[in-house]
Every structure is written in structure tokens, then in C-alpha cells.
Amino acid sequence: MSPLATGRQQSNGKAGDNSGTDAVPQREERDYTVRAVQRVCAILNLLQESIDGVPLPVLAAETGLPKSSAFRYLWTLENHRYVERDPDTGLFRLGLGFVxxxxxxxxxxxxxxxxxxxxxxxxxxxxxxxxxxxxxxxxxxxxxxxxxxxxxxxxxxxxxxxxxxxxxxxxxxxxxxxxxxxxxxxxxxxxxxxxxxxxxxxxxxxxxxxxxxxxxxxxxxxxxxxxxxxxxxxxxxxxxxxxxxxxxxxxxxxxxxxxxxxxxxxxxxxxxxxxxxxxxxxx
The missing domain is CATH 3.30.450.40 (GAF domain)
Structure with missing residues (x-):
């Protein structure tokens, strides 16, 4: 899964000064990243690299999330079938929503x-x-x-x-x-x-x-x-x-x-x- 790209917006420069030199167009950088979406992408990227599944502590450590926050993300994704949890091992993996x-x-x-x-x-x-x-x-x-x-x-x-x-x-x-x-x-x-x-x-x-x-x-x-x-x-x-x-x-x-x-x-x-x-x- 590709990381979320950072958006950029270019503003147009106006006419140059009285000496006739053109003004250099100004570029204004803006970050349109949605933090929650970025975290979801990080979780899904990690899960898709694993065949057997990933335990919650490892997932939290790899994504830099507190375990409680990582669990809430996983719980939400599981409700939408994008993540599933193995009841025997407790490992998380990609779910049937991606089939x-x-x-x-x-x-x-x-x-x-x-x-x-x-x-x-x-x-x-x-x-x-x-x-x-x-x-x-x-x-x-x-x-x-x-x-x-x-x-x-x-x-x-x-x-x-x-x-x-x-x-x-x-x-x-x-x-x-x-x-x-x-x-x-x-x-x-x-x-x-x-x-x-x-x-x-x-x-x-x-x-x-x-x-x-x-x-x-x-x-x-x-x-x-x-x-x-x-x-x-x-x-x-x-x-x-x-x-x-x-x-x-x-x-x-x-x-x-x-x-x-x-x-x-x-x-x-x-x-x-x-x-x-x-x-x-x-x-």
C-alpha cells in the first residue's frame, strides 16, 4: 500500500518590480496529511507484509502507537472486515474486506x-x-x-x-x-x-x-x-x-x-x- 502523498499548492507570482526583472514564483507548501488515515495506512502496510499475523505489542511498537490506540484502530478495522484476529493466537492479519x-x-x-x-x-x-x-x-x-x-x-x-x-x-x-x-x-x-x-x-x-x-x-x-x-x-x-x-x-x-x-x-x-x-x- 502506497504511503499518503503530501499535497502541494503552487501560487502564481505577479509582475516584476520597476526594473523589469520578473519575480520568482512563490511555492507554498502545505501538508494535507490526515493523521488518522496515516496511522491506518501504517497498520495495514505492516499487516500486509506478514503471512502469519502480527501481535498487538509488535504492531504498536512498529507504528509508534500506544497499545490502547492501536487496539482501537484494529477494532474499528475489524468491524469493517479489513482486519481479522486469530482467536487462538491473538495475531492480527488482513481480513476478508480486501478479497x-x-x-x-x-x-x-x-x-x-x-x-x-x-x-x-x-x-x-x-x-x-x-x-x-x-x-x-x-x-x-x-x-x-x-x-x-x-x-x-x-x-x-x-x-x-x-x-x-x-x-x-x-x-x-x-x-x-x-x-x-x-x-x-x-x-x-x-x-x-x-x-x-x-x-x-x-x-x-x-x-x-x-x-x-x-x-x-x-x-x-x-x-x-x-x-x-x-x-x-x-x-x-x-x-x-x-x-x-x-x-x-x-x-x-x-x-x-x-x-x-x-x-x-x-x-x-x-x-x-x-x-x-x-x-x-x-x-
């Missing part, structure tokens, strides 16, 4: 994920998906559809609820609990099928299970005859996940664990800075 501004990061992720999605599709013969949290819903950034005549697949750009999808669960499991509650209250937790979780506490219990096993499952919760398994892409600044989806009659509960292992491998590659050397050529 819509990171179009280049999204495109890079999509480009890197495409061959992996094709590999997943060919290996499992089912639809592979790349999803991102956008507001209180999941948006499909990319989809590689199964080649089978009967398949379960959304379309790129489609949006689905956070609470009823495996992609949503995988992403929400690694978010701040209060933020998850806020999103669920905002979305309303519509009952898409008889299997949909519509209670916040039950959903939070489900997220605890996701964290424990390392993957999320949608068992006919978004589409009655569908099943989906998803794994979060950690190590990026984007709330994203990859998944495999199929008709439940063909994609059995026994298939889930094998699919989850494959998705975890893909997510690990996409979550690293440069990926690995064994990126598939696609299919």
Missing part, C-alpha cells in the same frame, strides 16, 4: 489450480471445484466437470450458501468463530434439504469436526442427491477451498476418505508460495 480488491491474486490462484482440478477430475471421474468465500456465500471460481453423463456440477460464478456446502464448511472451519456466527445470522441458514444444518451451535460442532479430520463433507445438505468433500487451501491470504462433488448414489461415504486424501495433497501444493515441481499437466 474483492485482490483480483490478481484470484487469477493467479485460478491459473495454478486449473491443472490440479483437471487431475482430480480425471483421477476420480467426478467434478472438481475451486471455491472462495465472497461476503456470506461461496462463489465458484473454477469448475472442471465430470465427463459422465450424470454429474453434479455448478457453473463458474455460481454462488452457494456457506452453511450447506462442503466448500463453505472447509473455509469457515478456519475462520474466527464470531465472524462465522455473524455470517450465518446474515445469511439466515436456509434449509435447502432435510439434511441441511440450520442451527448455529450444531454447525459450529460440525466445524470442530472438520478441523479434527482435515476435510469437510456435504451429505445431501445443499442438493438432496449430491455429496461433496472439500479441503481448505491454507497458506494463502484468500479464504478458498477445493472440492470433489458427485451424485451421492455413485460417490459413497466410503469414497470420501480417498477423495479427501487427494484433495489434501492438492491443497498443500496450492497453499505453498510457488507450488511443487510435480504439477500435473492436466487431462
Amino acid at each position: 474483492g480488491m485482490q483480483s490478481r491474486h484470484l487469477e493467479v490462484l485460478r491459473e495454478r489450480a486449473r491443472p490440479w482440478l483437471e487431475h482430480l477430475r480425471d483421477e476420480h471421474d467426478e467434478s472438481a471445484n475451486l471455491g472462495l468465500l465472497d461476503g456470506d456465500r461461496i462463489i465458484y471460481l473454477d469448475i472442471v466437470e465430470s465427463k459422465r453423463g450424470v454429474r453434479l456440477a455448478a457453473k463458474r460464478g455460481d454462488r452457494d450458501p456457506l452453511h450447506s456446502t462442503a466448500l463453505g464448511k472447509a473455509i469457515a472451519a478456519h475462520m474466527d468463530t464470531d465472524r462465522v456466527k455473524e455470517l450465518l445470522e446474515q445469511s439466515g441458514m436456509e434449509q435447502r434439504t432435510p439434511n441441511t444444518i440450520t442451527n448455529i451451535d450444531t454447525y459450529l460442532d460440525e466445524l470442530a469436526k472438520v478441523r479434527r479430520v482435515g476435510y469437510a463433507v456435504d451429505n445431501g445438505e445443499n442438493e438432496l442427491d449430491g455429496r461433496c468433500v472439500a479441503v481448505p487451501i491454507l497458506g494463502t491470504r484468500l479464504p478458498a477451498a477445493v472440492s470433489l462433488s458427485a451424485p451421492s448414489a455413485r460417490f459413497t461415504v466410503q469414497d470420501v476418505e480417498r477423495a479427501a486424501a487427494a484433495l489434501q495433497h492438492v491443497a498443500e501444493q496450492l497453499g505453498t508460495t510457488h507450488g511443487s515441481d510435480d504439477v500435473p499437466s492436466g487431462g
Whole structure:
């Protein structure tokens, strides 16, 4: 983020003296810096340089702010989703409010994920998906559809609820609990099928299970005859996940664990800075 520039205003000089010598134009320097904005920029600049997050004492020391003042700035930015606090470590990092501004990061992720999605599709013969949290819903950034005549697949750009999808669960499991509650209250937790979780506490219990096993499952919760398994892409600044989806009659509960292992491998590659050397050529 660029530092706030200092504004300058130039005043025009008038005619010279009686000797005919032109007067030198006068420059009047004015500082238009807004102190509060300058402090916000300093905080955001520091956070964007960190992947894991920054503790409050370090942030206060680096920006020259008292801890109480730094906390008030962070609290305000958190309310507007530009900053988030890890509930376990207490570290502050950039929040989801910047996701819509990171179009280049999204495109890079999509480009890197495409061959992996094709590999997943060919290996499992089912639809592979790349999803991102956008507001209180999941948006499909990319989809590689199964080649089978009967398949379960959304379309790129489609949006689905956070609470009823495996992609949503995988992403929400690694978010701040209060933020998850806020999103669920905002979305309303519509009952898409008889299997949909519509209670916040039950959903939070489900997220605890996701964290424990390392993957999320949608068992006919978004589409009655569908099943989906998803794994979060950690190590990026984007709330994203990859998944495999199929008709439940063909994609059995026994298939889930094998699919989850494959998705975890893909997510690990996409979550690293440069990926690995064994990126598939696609299919």
C-alpha cells in the first residue's frame, strides 16, 4: 500500500518590480496529511507484509502507537472486515474486506489450480471445484466437470450458501468463530434439504469436526442427491477451498476418505508460495 502523498499548492507570482526583472514564483507548501488515515495506512502496510499475523505489542511498537490506540484502530478495522484476529493466537492479519480488491491474486490462484482440478477430475471421474468465500456465500471460481453423463456440477460464478456446502464448511472451519456466527445470522441458514444444518451451535460442532479430520463433507445438505468433500487451501491470504462433488448414489461415504486424501495433497501444493515441481499437466 502506497504511503499518503503530501499535497502541494503552487501560487502564481505577479509582475516584476520597476526594473523589469520578473519575480520568482512563490511555492507554498502545505501538508494535507490526515493523521488518522496515516496511522491506518501504517497498520495495514505492516499487516500486509506478514503471512502469519502480527501481535498487538509488535504492531504498536512498529507504528509508534500506544497499545490502547492501536487496539482501537484494529477494532474499528475489524468491524469493517479489513482486519481479522486469530482467536487462538491473538495475531492480527488482513481480513476478508480486501478479497474483492485482490483480483490478481484470484487469477493467479485460478491459473495454478486449473491443472490440479483437471487431475482430480480425471483421477476420480467426478467434478472438481475451486471455491472462495465472497461476503456470506461461496462463489465458484473454477469448475472442471465430470465427463459422465450424470454429474453434479455448478457453473463458474455460481454462488452457494456457506452453511450447506462442503466448500463453505472447509473455509469457515478456519475462520474466527464470531465472524462465522455473524455470517450465518446474515445469511439466515436456509434449509435447502432435510439434511441441511440450520442451527448455529450444531454447525459450529460440525466445524470442530472438520478441523479434527482435515476435510469437510456435504451429505445431501445443499442438493438432496449430491455429496461433496472439500479441503481448505491454507497458506494463502484468500479464504478458498477445493472440492470433489458427485451424485451421492455413485460417490459413497466410503469414497470420501480417498477423495479427501487427494484433495489434501492438492491443497498443500496450492497453499505453498510457488507450488511443487510435480504439477500435473492436466487431462
